[in-house]
Amino acid sequence: MAAIETFYDVIRRQGVTRRSFTKFCSLTAASLGLGQSAAVQMAQALETKPRIPVIWMHGLECTCCSESFIRSAHPLAKDVVLSMISLDYDDTIMAAAGHQAEAILEETKEKYKGKYILAVEGNPPLNEGGMFCIDGGKPFVEKLKWMAEDAMAIIAWGACASWGCVQAAKPNPTQATPIDKVIKDKPIIKVPGCPxxxxxxxxxxxxxxxxxxxxxxxxxxxxxxFYSQRIHDKCYRRPHFDAGQFVEEWDDEAARKGHCLYKMGCKGPTTYNACSTVRWNGGVSFPIQSGHGCIGCSEEDFWDKGSFYDRLTKINHFGIEHNADEVGLAAAAVVGGAVAVHAGVTAVKRITTKHEG
Amino acid sequence: MTEATQIHGVLDSHGEKAAELQSVYVYEAPVRIWHWVNAAAIVVLATTGYFIASPLPSTPGEASSQFLMGYIRFAHFSAGYVLAVALLMRIYWAFVGNEHAKQIFYLPVWDRKWLSGVLYEAGWYAFLVKQPKKYIGHNPLGHLVMHLFMLNLAFLVVTGFALYSEGAGRDSWQYKLFGWVFAIWPNSQDVHTWHHLAMWGVILFVIIHIYTAVREDIVSRQSLISSMISGERVFRDEADK
Known part of the structure; x- marks a missing residue:
């Protein structure tokens, strides 16, 4: 492990020019919503500060976060971001294996106590003492707690680590639990999305x-x-929403014209993510641009919020699945019926008591 | 009924002296204004809210020449503001108004007489007791329902502003004041669902409210409907009957 090597040292050694380096700094600063001065600050930091080691662990997950990460089309991402973050441990993409790999964890924990970043992809299942996810012969939850002890901060990658995702969907037999419910004493950054x-x-x-x-x-x-605005707020189809122009069927004229997918159950209005601005695969497209509504993959429990194709959420608390309108209408019918019957009885009573009187 | 004032010498259509009526000033002007502003706002909010959740059939033509959904949402938000401001005014009036203005904001659950009153009124609606008791303000059961309605209304205002803050942005005062709603339901889809269910709660209330107001006006021989216009509650039976 390189001791006090800076990021700049590393990329220079790898043959990246200073021009590309400054370009990277300004582009990154821009993508973070920071100004010109931040780019200079960033360059300075990368030139002088020692690299921060990152330990990347995998719990119960599908590795889609890693798949997404290694496809970053951001300048220099392919070679540089990986070296820049000094990714000292990532069991799915590292060369070392077995005891050799595990030794890195111990070394980092000791040498960089309180200074390393713990990036967690996936989450620990807590049921049966954590035996649903065994990593290096131990339940993942133990490994997670052990590495979290001395971390500076934790990055919770994806919907799994942030919210629980599909493995935590009802009835959640393994009791898969998001990171922030397991680690309470460290700052945690949630970076939700699937991926x-x-x-x-x-x-x-x-x-x-x-x-x-x-x-x-x-x-x-x-x-x-990245997460302070909804997909809906920056969606390029938003004018069609405001105009009241919706896709009603998947194969209708509006679908071909690219109208709003609100009625097709698009979750854009309730989903916080950067898809409609940053887009995917180097800015090529994102789900709505490809003609399918947002499924809200970066939101809490998105698997348990009913169909991806319903505007109104199904509520499961009434035995059978119903949405708010169905529940409300049924209640209104019951109450309305009761009122009608009550009024009838009242009228009959009045007539009969008047006769008596 | 010590506040009751006797109305003397009123003549009926046959020129005979009508029964002496007792009438009490119950609902002060701000309460009455609030009631009708609230009612109007609820009609607009429920209608537009329904069409926000289940939009009307698509509009034809270019998006640039249409703004239907925008207008519907605008009406919803405007009516929401009107309702919220009216509610604030009503809360203010609970402090400075008469005792009837305070009634719906609390439940006297410590008062045994009130509790038995709730049961008695329930018995009245179940046709178990012959004569209703007369109250100057809300009867105990009505008081209970009215209080639940106020809680429902407050819930709608809070979740409504929380949902509004999503569009207004994270720097908006709406988010600063009501963003905590998303700490309870991190997925705003749930907030939408609860907001929507609460609308149906209001609709149920409206059905019951209008029915009982009309019914009591007739059966209990005390004014309810006109009281919300004039403020006077009239007890139609003779004073000393």
Whole structure:
């Protein structure tokens, strides 16, 4: 492990020019919503500060976060971001294996006590003592707690680590639990999405490693720079929403014209993410641009919020699935019926008592 | 009924002296204004709210020449503001108004007489007791329902502003004041669902409210409907019957 090597040293050694380096700094600063001065600051930090080691662990997950991450089309991402974050441990993409790999964890924990970033992909299942996810012969939850002890901060990658995702969907037999419900005493950055956007991931890592502090987080613990607006707020189909022009069927004229997918159950209005601005695969497209509604993959429990194709959420608390309108209408019918019957009885009573009187 | 004032010498259509009526000034002007402003706002909010959740059929033509959904949402938000401001005014009036203005904001659960009153009124509606008791303000059961309605209304205002803050942005005062709602339901889809269910709660209330107001006006021989216009509650039976 390189001891006090800076990021700049590393990329220079790898043959990256200074021009590309400054370009990277300004682009990253821009993507983080920071100004020109931040680019200079960033360059300075990368030139002088020792690299912050990152330990990347995998719990119960599908590795889609890693798949997304390594496809970051951000300048220099392929070679540089990986070396820049000094990714000392990532069991799915590292060369070392077995005891050799595990030794790195111990070494980092000792040498960089309180200074390393713990990036967690997936989450620990807590049921049966954590035996549903065994990593290196131990339940993952133990490994997670052990590495979290001395970490500076934790990055919770993806919907799994942030909210629980599919493995935590009802009835959640393994009791898969998001990171913030297991680790309570460390700052946690949630980077939800299934997977998160590559540029968002590299952006968050760049921020933390260059400035040595966490980005500003919102109430849910997500970085404000990427998660403070809904898909809906920046959707290029928004004018069709405001105009009241909707796709009604998947194969109708409106679908071909690219009208709003609201009625097809698009979750854009309730989903906080950067898809409609940053987009995917190097800015090529994002789900709505491809003609399918947003499924809200970066939101809490999105698997348990009913169909991806319903506007109104199904509520499961009434035995059978119904949405708010069905529940409300049924209640209104019952109450309305009761009122009608009550009025009838009242009328009959009045007539009969008048006769008596 | 010590506040009751006797109305003397009123003549009926046959030129005979009508029964002496007792009438009490119950609902002060701000309460009455609030009631009708609130009612109007609820009609607009429920209608537009329904069409926000289940939009009307698509509009034809270019998006640039249409703004239907925008207008519907604008009406919803405007009516929401009207309702919220009216509610604030009503809360203010609970402090400075007469005792009837305070009634719906608390439940006297410590008062045994009130509790038995709730049961008695329930018995009246279940046709178990012959004569209703007369109250100057709300009867205990009505008081209970009215209080639940106020809680429902407050819930709608709070979740409504929380949802509004999503569009207004994270720097808005709406988010600063009401963003905590998303700490309870991190997925705003749930907030939408609860907001929507609460609308149906209001609709249920409206059905019951209008029915009982009309019914009591007739059966209990005390004014309810006109009281919300004039403020006077009239007890149609003779004073000393």
């Amino acid at each position: 998160p956007i590559a540029e968002v991931m590299t952006g968050v890592v760049t921020f933390v490693t260059t400035f040595g502090r966490l980005p500003e987080l919102d109430r849910q613990g997500r970085p404000k720079m």
